[in-house]
Amino acid sequence: MNELISELQAIATPERAKASALFFKTGKGQYGEGDIFIGISNPDLRAICKKYNSLSFDDLQTLLNDPIHEYRMAALMILVNQMKKAKAETQKNIYDFYLKNTQQINNWDLVDTSAHAIVGYYLFDKDRQILYDMARTDHLWTQRIAIIASWYFINKKQYEDTFRIAEILLPHKHDLIHKAIGWMLREIWKREVKNNKEAKQVEQFLEKNISLIPRTALRYAIEKMTEERRKYFMQLK
Incomplete structure (x- = not known):
């Protein structure tokens, strides 16, 4: 995980961070209040994350708990990648882990990157009542x-x-x-x-x-x- 963070920090830019903070409404009273950006594009983030698909839930939890937006996004991109290749038991573990962390999936891009690919994917052939709840x-x-x-x-x-x-x-x-x-x-x-x-x-x-x-x-x-x-x-x- 430390290698992932080092790679992300190496390509972060203050200019993009400032623009992202404005775009994702991080000001006082706005929906993204307090969110912190370091300035990484999603294509760059996605490319780096492909190298870290074997990260454990413990490492991913650490990333999801971090106040830096791109770290949480990285965790979700990795979870999506893991879901695509996982067997049934592991898919359930990923789904459960995701739902346990809804408080950390706390901006619209984080949701939109992952909800369909993890929650929708898992529930496709199952009872979907939880979505109504x-x-x-x-x-x-x-x-x-x-x-x-x-x-x-x-x-x-x-x-x-x-x-x-x-x-x-x-x-x-x-x-x-x-x-x-x-x-x-x-x-x-x-x-x-x-x-x-x-x-x-x-x-x-x-x-x-x-x-x-x-x-x-x-x-x-x-x-x-x-x-x-x-x-x-x-x-x-």
Whole structure:
């Protein structure tokens, strides 16, 4: 692990760190308050992490507990890499370890890098009730994990859980949840269009929930639609 940290420190740049701190809203009262960046791009981080896929849970826990954002991201990238190659028992251990650390998975990029590839991947052929329980918590990042985990199901042409979790989260006050809902609806729409030439399920969901869906979620969901359909849904709202 020390070698990994040394490699990360060697390519960190103050300029990128400053830009990342602004982009990920680390100021007082913002969603990323207190997060610390050292300034490493995700492609560079990913390339380095590939060399450390054998790190133990103890080492990964140390990284996840660190206040430096890129260290936590490195741990999650390594977990994703491990999940892809793991046997069933180890997959469960990775999944359990991940859920134990939701407090450390505490920014949207950390969630988006890992939730579908670990939680969604693991739950694909299992009971998914835990995602509904997570969506009903009052913890922002746990809630985002719940909806982003369903991205894995979307990629397998299974949409029901996304719609149902989205309905739970529609009243949410935070725009990071609104964006996640809209993004997942857009992903379904893209696959519906690709496979069936129409996107009836997403449009039916939007029409059914138009009075509840936040504007940000709606804009994300309809982004790839024709101008005519975008206008139609915005006028409904």
